Amino acid sequence: MIQINDLSKKYKGADDFSVRNLDLTIAEGEIFGLLGPNGAGKTTLISMLSSLLKPTSGSFTIDGLNFKEHKNQLKQLIGIVPQEYALYPSLTAYENLVYFGSMYGLKGQALKNDINSHLETMGLSKFAHKKIKAFSGGMKRRINLISSILHKPKVLFLDEPTVGVDVQSKNVIMAYLKELNASGTTIIYTSHHLNEAEQFCTRVGIIDHGTLVCLGKPKELIAQEENAEHLEEVFLAKTGKALRDHA
Structure with missing residues (x-):
């Protein structure tokens, strides 16, 4: 459903790339979790895939449509749930x-x-x-x-869809998303709720400093990481424990 090839983004005046030479394939019908610390490049990547930001270099297709040639058609294929209302x-x-x-x-x-x-x-x-x-x-x-x-939409982008909500609302939202996925919608989901991602996503990619550092099914990633019992421990092992405050 989504094919990303060597995609990069560097903002004007920035010292470094927010997304760097990223390659990724997301299959139709997946619930793909895009995880990472603050400032890792998650929102930048989703903004490019949503045609809200122009890539510095590289390319991507959604449902076989190239972003350069079919921008308006791509917008009809996708839905976006931003973090801000x-x-x-x-x-x-x-x-x-x-x-x-x-x-x-x-x-x-x-x-x-x-x-x-x-x-x-x-x-x-x-x-x-x-x-x-x-x-x-x-x-x-x-x-x-x-x-x-x-x-x-064929593809739904979710940026922190359950942040700041009560348990009841979260339960309704997650059940609703599972129904959408079962009906054929491919979901790309970002969140800092790693326990939620572990249960919800069919596959996850952990991004840090604009590059993909880890990719696979949650259970497989947990099994591959020594002494890890949950996705949060895999996340910390791959991205470190240092604070990621940024402004």
Whole structure:
């Protein structure tokens, strides 16, 4: 589904590359975890794959489409759930979803039916006509997710989809994502919740300083690392224990 070849990104004025000579293949139907410390290059990589950032060098394809020649078609294939809420706080949940659905050319009764169905699944039907600014963090996360999948994307990019939510919201979100994946959506997921990634992802790649340092199924990576019992221990072994504060 995604083929990345020798992909690099260096921001203007930066001393070093944020992503460096990265090669990666992600198969259709995978739940791929892109993991790494702060500043490792995860968001930069997803931004390039989402056509939000232009690579410095290298190439990639999504579903066989080259990013240079088929940029607009690629945007129709993907959904993006950013870490920050991408919602209009003064609009209701329903109004937000109608707006984002219309951006993908969706309209009429079909769009209304889809919105109502997703709101019901996510336990938000009774809040459909409440303004987003009155929502809790977990409710905003769920609306954020719905807005990204109304057009039924083949690939869904998730940047910290459960950060700052309560256990109940997290449970609903993860179950919803598993259903999406079972219906055919390929998922690329980033998170600092390594226990969550260990259970959720079919395969993970650990990225550090813009390069891929580890790749495989969670259980296999744990088995390969001496004395490791969980993915978190593999992560620390590959990236170190030094603080990664950055600004």
